[in-house]
Amino acid sequence: xxxxxxxxxxxxxxxxxxxxxxxxxxxxxxxxxxxxxxxxxxxxxxxxxxxxxxxxxxxxxxxxxxxxxxxxxxxxxxxxxxxxxxxxxxxxxxxxxxxxxxxxxxxxxxxxxxxxxxxxxxxxxxxxxxxxxxxxxxxxxxxxxxxxxxxxxxxxxxxxxxxxxxxxxxxxxxxxxxxxxxxxxxxxxxxxxxxxxxxxxxxxxxxxxxxxxxxxxxxxxxxxxxxxxxxxxxxxxxxxxxxxxxxxxxxxxxxxxxxxxxxxxxxxxxxxxxxxxxxxxxxxxxxxxxxxxxxxxxxxxxxxxxxxxxxxxxxxxxxxxxxxxxxxxxxxxxxxxxxxxxxxxxxxxxxxxxxxxxxxxxxxxxxxxxxxxxxxxxxxxxxxxxxxxxxxxxxxxxxxxxxxxxxxxxxxxxxxxxxxxxxxxxxxxxxxxxxxxxxxxxxxxxxxxxxxxxxxxxxxxxxxxxxxxxxxxxxxxxxxxxxxxxxxxxxxxxxxxxxxxxxxxxxxxxxxxxxxxxxxxxxxxxxxxxxxxxxxxxxxxxxxxxxxxxxxxxxxxxxxxxxxxxxxxxxxxxxxxxxxxxxxxxxxxxxxxxxxxxxxxxxxxxxxxxxxxxxxxxxxxxxxxxxxxxxxxxxxxxxxxxxxxxxxxxxxxxxxxxxxxxxxxxxxxxxxxxxxxxxxxxxxxxxxxxxxxxxxxxxxxxxxxxxxxxxxx
Amino acid sequence: xxxxxxxxxxxxxxxxxxxxxxxxxxxxxxxxxxxxxxxxxxxxxxxxxxxxxxxxxxxxxxxxxxxxxxxxxxxxxxxxxxxxxxxxxxxxxxxxxxxxxxxxxxxxxxxxxxxxxxxxxxxxxxxxxxxxxxxxxxxxxxxxxxxxxxxxxxxxxxxxxxxxxxxxxxxxxxxxxxxxxxxxxxxxxxxxxxxxxxxxxxxxxxxxxxxxxxxxxxxxxxxxxxxxxxxxxxxxxxxxxx
Numbered sequence: 001x002x003x004x005x006x007x008x009x010x011x012x013x014x015x016x017x018x019x020x021x022x023x024x025x026x027x028x029x030x031x032x033x034x035x036x037x038x039x040x041x042x043x044x045x046x047x048x049x050x051x052x053x054x055x056x057x058x059x060x061x062x063x064x065x066x067x068x069x070x071x072x073x074x075x076x077x078x079x080x081x082x083x084x085x086x087x088x089x090x091x092x093x094x095x096x097x098x099x100x101x102x103x104x105x106x107x108x109x110x111x112x113x114x115x116x117x118x119x120x121x122x123x124x125x126x127x128x129x130x131x132x133x134x135x136x137x138x139x140x141x142x143x144x145x146x147x148x149x150x151x152x153x154x155x156x157x158x159x160x161x162x163x164x165x166x167x168x169x170x171x172x173x174x175x176x177x178x179x180x181x182x183x184x185x186x187x188x189x190x191x192x193x194x195x196x197x198x199x200x201x202x203x204x205x206x207x208x209x210x211x212x213x214x215x216x217x218x219x220x221x222x223x224x225x226x227x228x229x230x231x232x233x234x235x236x237x238x239x240x241x242x243x244x245x246x247x248x249x250x251x252x253x254x255x256x257x258x259x260x261x262x263x264x265x266x267x268x269x270x271x272x273x274x275x276x277x278x279x280x281x282x283x284x285x286x287x288x289x290x291x292x293x294x295x296x297x298x299x300x301x302x303x304x305x306x307x308x309x310x311x312x313x314x315x316x317x318x319x320x321x322x323x324x325x326x327x328x329x330x331x332x333x334x335x336x337x338x339x340x341x342x343x344x345x346x347x348x349x350x351x352x353x354x355x356x357x358x359x360x361x362x363x364x365x366x367x368x369x370x371x372x373x374x375x376x377x378x379x380x381x382x383x384x385x386x387x388x389x390x391x392x393x394x395x396x397x398x399x400x401x402x403x404x405x406x407x408x409x410x411x412x413x414x415x416x417x418x419x420x421x422x423x424x425x426x427x428x429x430x431x432x433x434x435x436x437x438x439x440x441x442x443x444x445x446x447x448x449x450x451x452x453x454x455x456x457x458x459x460x461x462x463x464x465x466x467x468x469x470x471x472x473x474x475x476x477x478x479x480x481x482x483x484x485x486x487x488x489x490x491x492x493x494x495x496x497x498x499x500x501x502x503x504x505x506x507x508x509x510x511x512x513x514x515x516x517x518x519x520x521x522x523x524x525x526x527x528x529x530x531x532x533x534x535x536x537x538x539x540x541x542x543x544x545x546x547x548x549x550x551x552x553x554x555x556x557x558x559x560x561x562x563x564x565x566x567x568x569x570x571x572x573x574x575x576x577x578x579x580x581x582x583x584x585x586x587x588x589x590x591x592x593x594x595x596x597x598x599x600x601x602x603x604x605x606x607x608x609x610x611x612x613x614x615x616x617x618x619x620x621x622x623x624x625x626x627x628x629x630x631x632x633x634x635x636x637x638x639x640x641x642x643x644x645x646x647x648x649x650x651x652x653x654x655x656x657x658x659x660x661x662x663x664x665x666x667x668x669x670x671x672x673x674x675x676x677x678x679x680x681x682x683x684x685x686x687x688x689x690x691x692x693x694x695x696x697x698x699x700x701x702x703x704x705x706x707x708x709x710x711x712x713x
Numbered sequence: 714x715x716x717x718x719x720x721x722x723x724x725x726x727x728x729x730x731x732x733x734x735x736x737x738x739x740x741x742x743x744x745x746x747x748x749x750x751x752x753x754x755x756x757x758x759x760x761x762x763x764x765x766x767x768x769x770x771x772x773x774x775x776x777x778x779x780x781x782x783x784x785x786x787x788x789x790x791x792x793x794x795x796x797x798x799x800x801x802x803x804x805x806x807x808x809x810x811x812x813x814x815x816x817x818x819x820x821x822x823x824x825x826x827x828x829x830x831x832x833x834x835x836x837x838x839x840x841x842x843x844x845x846x847x848x849x850x851x852x853x854x855x856x857x858x859x860x861x862x863x864x865x866x867x868x869x870x871x872x873x874x875x876x877x878x879x880x881x882x883x884x885x886x887x888x889x890x891x892x893x894x895x896x897x898x899x900x901x902x903x904x905x906x907x908x909x910x911x912x913x914x915x916x917x918x919x920x921x922x923x924x925x926x927x928x929x930x931x932x933x934x935x936x937x938x939x940x941x942x943x944x945x946x947x948x949x950x951x952x953x954x955x
Contacts, residue, residue, distance in 0.1 A: 499892070
């Protein structure tokens with residue numbers, strides 16, 4: 001269990017809970033290593049016990065961790081400790097776009113477009129890394145306090161290159177694309193659809209499709225015509241409305257084909273809002289209403305969660321996803337929009353879901369009946385099937401299968417032709433020779449794999465070929481250097497072909513193997529292929545440059561490269577600005593093992609030099625103060641060059657000790673002031689009167705310079 | 714589909730371009746594609762004549778070859794070019810002593826067949842840069858037998874002396890290499906005008922820093938010229954499976 005104040009992963013101190021979602025809790029935490037605040041998303045206990053889900057959680061978080069973009073809530077770290085699974089993310093203080101729209105009722109088109117551009121750029125970065133968000137909605141878009149727009153929750157996004165592209169609708173149903181609603185293949189264009197719906201909501205303050213149940217809404221996405229935002233807010237410029245409609249085409253082929261196209265149009269709409277520049281892709285009947293196919297319906301039904309306890313217990317690999325998306329869908333229905341406020345209640349959900357299923361089935365039946373009546377049983381022959389795409393499951397595609405090829409007949413060919421034929425099929429070959437009277441020199445006698453056998457690409461077959469009667473014995477060149485091998489073989493009249501391969505055991509540059517092997521008698525002029533070691537396979541990674549980057553950027557850079565950041569120390573540096581990395585323990589361009597810990601030093605700016613004063617202030621000298629009477633009191637004021645008064649006293653005893661440390665300037669001045677008393681005199685003026693001149697006391701001062709000594713750090 | 718881009722540049726110091734390059738993404742005889750860099754040598758116009766005639770002779774020979782083994786095809790073509798160069802040099806005293814390097818390659822699926830004579834090079838560049846060919850040069854041989862420190866080889870006064878070339882002797886002995894290409898590998902073929910001006914690692918960084926083949930090739934040539942451009946610079950880049 002997570003408690004406030006506890007440390008996770010030896011570096012994150014949990015400070016406060018800032019949100020709760022269907023499957024996770026979110027905490028604000030402090031990273032002690034990097035001295036910054038982060039958000040930590042902790043998988044709820046009930047999900048941590050599902051190994052299947054946990055591995056998914058990790059894989060997906062790691063995919064998202066590779067993304068770095070100003071319009072994405074960056075994921076820094078993924079970890080597990082004592083069964084607690086967590087994702088460390090950038091802490092963004094702000095509100096969700098959902099809340100923001102609610103607060104403002106609706107946004108001006110300029111604001112909506114500018115937010116859409118930023119969201120698009122974030123999504124584009126993900127798409128460039130083959131990551132599809134699959135759950136774009138205003139709840140997953142954060143407007144930070146300083147006005148930045150960031151897309152978050154790539155938690156259920158999946159690398160597009162992975163083969164799981166299964167059925168269920170993951171995003172909230174209000175924003176889900178028809179193909180996701182159908183449970184079909186979803187790709188980058190599904191995110192474009194969801195973004196289109198999000199834009200619609202920004203512009204009009206409402207979602208285009210609403211309904212009583214999840215299923216009802218899903219069906220609308222599939223078959224109901226998308227309304228123009230202008231129908232609700234007539235002053236929306238026509239280009240902006242066209243962009244929304246193009247994003248929300250039912251068929252992915254008619255939408256923008258990538259984020260770049262969309263971004264270009266969005267930008268254009270800010271310049272020429274009323275111009276008609278949005279190109280519609282083949283605007284035939286696609287936009288129109290059409291009947292739902294029973295295949296569609298079956299998929300919709302399938303993706304509704306909690307259909308039965310049995311299915312729930314099946315540990316379907318997508319079950320947890322489904323559960324989550326449904327949780328969100330449910331609270332959306334209830335009008336509770338803030339994701340993180342949602343308190344998970346399976347019972348309540350089941351009731352709602354059962355209702356949804358009932359409603360869904362009823363609608364389904366009606367539609368199917370209608371469809372059958374209208375099309376005479378030929379329903380779903382149009383665009384529907386075309387755009388539904390293949391439904392591929394993980395099980396079906398599995399891990400990348402090795403392609404198999406059929407072994408061709410190469411007997412009777414000469415060795416070169418035979419090897420060439422095999423190579424072109426992706427089959428590696430080895431040659432052995434034997435002397436033969438019956439088969440001509442250089443011709444393949446037989447192979448160790450029979451003709452027509454299905455063999456994996458990249459596997460190796462051995463060809464036995466005739467050396468004729470004049471074969472030359474092939475020497476062993478294994479373990480020799482390539483040069484030695486080359487010289488030996490060439491001197492016997494062979495041609496040498498060099499290939500290279502990694503080897504755990506053979507030193508780099510030496511021959512690992514040869515074909516034909518030693519002892520064969522091969523014809524003169526035939527090719528001996530030698531495989532030379534490249535040494536151990538290099539799994540090392542290249543150290544990126546961190547110097548000059550901010551601590552945060554450098555950390556990100558290091559993690560992205562596959563390193564971990566070890567100790568972070570703060571030192572003075574004249575060369576690198578404050579807050580920037582000025583040292584890395586492995587230099588840029590060197591190769592290290594994956595996961596190596598790299599230490600960094602961060603500049604605190606140029607070192608501040610300080611001075612100390614260890615002086616004995618001596619009594620005024622006769623040259624400084626000719627009329628000073630030893631033993632009288634002197635006022636001493638010691639001031640540094642930067643104006644700091646160190647000493648201000650009166651004394652008559654010298655020397656006066658003055659010890660001060662950590663001074664900002666290299667010297668100062670001592671002002672000494674003493675009193676001079678003149679005795680009273682009596683004189684007689686010209687009239688003979690006696691005049692008494694009284695004795696006077698006056699201040700005299702002088703200045704003495706004092707230099708301080710540099711302090712050692 | 715295979716992608717390729719090539720440039721040959723005279724450099725900044727030479728008056729003639731003695732390099733000659735040829736690329737064909739389409740079949741040449743029994744080879745599915747052919748890429749050749751030849752760096753000619755010899756005074757007057759002999760150098761550029763040698764590289765051009767060598768490439769043309771090789772092409773004619775490959776075009777008409779019935780051989781199927783790419784290695785043999787290259788071997789025969791290079792031998793034929795050697796014969797032609799030797800004959801012409803004997804016939805015309807102005808061409809005496811001419812010769813050329815040749816690095817030739819053909820990409821068959823994921824295998825790359827390479828043949829090499831001289832000190833033009835073929836590299837495979839990915840996260841690392843790997844020189845596939847070995848130079849037939851005096852300093853390289855010295856390094857190989859341990860007489861010269863690799864660090865001193867770069868600036869060795871005799872680094873332009875090559876030990877094998879097309880046209881140098883009556884017979885020519887090319888080296889052959891087969892490379893199994895990995896995803897993301899880029900093949901670089903070049904004359905020594907590039908490699909004498911840039912370190913391997915610089916080459917790798919330029920290649921990884923540029924967006925497409927055109928930009929990569931142009932940046933390489935620019936960088937070699939910026940470092941002095943003392944010789945002709947030829948670059949062929951091949952992206953085996955784009």
